[in-house]
Amino acid sequence: MTSTLLPLFKALPAADASVDIWFNDQPLRVPGSRSVAAALLAAGIARFRATPVSGAPRAPYCMMGACFECLVEIDGVPSRQSCMVTVRDGMRIRSQEGARDLPPVAVSLEDAHGR
């Protein structure tokens, strides 16, 4: 009997599919076809953001979109969950220092989150 269930996990492409990104103006070559968080962690980045109140460093924790510890700015859009975004060649990523700025009046909140 053949199972019709979808696989829970999908195989990642070969490790040779690297992409070039920028993190805080530092060029990095990272594994592609992964989340931004996984790619940055693989490149040795351990500080993704600072808390708005104390400035304490934060890094990804859950890697599944639940904890919001992985927030970064991606291509100018603040507060992106880096564990939920697939890394792409040429991405400009910045650590998020404290609270993000409010979006300009002309940009809706929906656009500010890239959805």
Ligand code: FES
């Ligand atoms: S690591 Fe928890 S939401 Fe991204």
